[in-house]
Amino acid sequence: MTAYRYLDADNTRVADDNGWSGLASAVPPQPDGSPSVIAPFAPPAPTQQALLEAIRAEGSRRLLALTPDYELAERETWHQQAREALAHAADPATPCILLSAIAARRGITLVAMVQRVQMKAADFNAAAGAVLGAQHALELAAQAAQTPAELAAIDPADPAVWPA
Incomplete structure (x- = not known):
């Protein structure tokens, strides 16, 4: 044998x-x-589930790479900061507890802080949207794949798909 x-x-x-x-x-x-x-060595054909997990892991890695200078605790305040900035832009009399405290410690006005938060939120949302859009495109391609060869042709880290 x-x-x-x-x-x-x-x-x-x-x-x-x-x-x-x-x-x-x-x-x-x-x-x-x-x-x-x-x-010759032949890696096993990827399963659809394994490919989807690899795509999501790459998307998560790329999203985290957008914020290398920020710790998790600070990132967890971003939604509140954005809500306060939006509320202040709509009505300057709206109390902004978090942004007022940050602005005071930084030595800047609340208006300057609101503008900074709005600018950073817009930049982050645009970059995150590009990453999520690429992730969703790869997920759709993986879900549409009908054969192992079609699955193997999808590279979860393909630089041509992800934003630079």
Whole structure:
């Protein structure tokens, strides 16, 4: 019986169906003395679920990369900051507890703080929208794939799909 041996992705190590592994240059013959049959390494075909998880992980990594200078605790206040900035823009008499405190400690006016928050929120939302749009496009392609070859053709980290 032939025990097939498989090269690893780097073509340096070989493993067989019986658990043997070693350097590709030292592949022993079959038990009957015949030469070993070596098949090139072929990664398993991705499943749709695995591909979707990889796409979502790449999207999450890219979203986090948009905010490298901000800790989670600060990012958790962004929704409140945006709400207060929006409310203040609509009615300057609206109390802005969080933004007033930040502006006071920074030594700037509440109006300047509101403008800063609005500008940063718009920039972040545009960048996050581009990332999420790319993620959704890849997810739709993965969901539409009908064959393992179509799934394998989708690269979750394809730089042509994601925003620069």
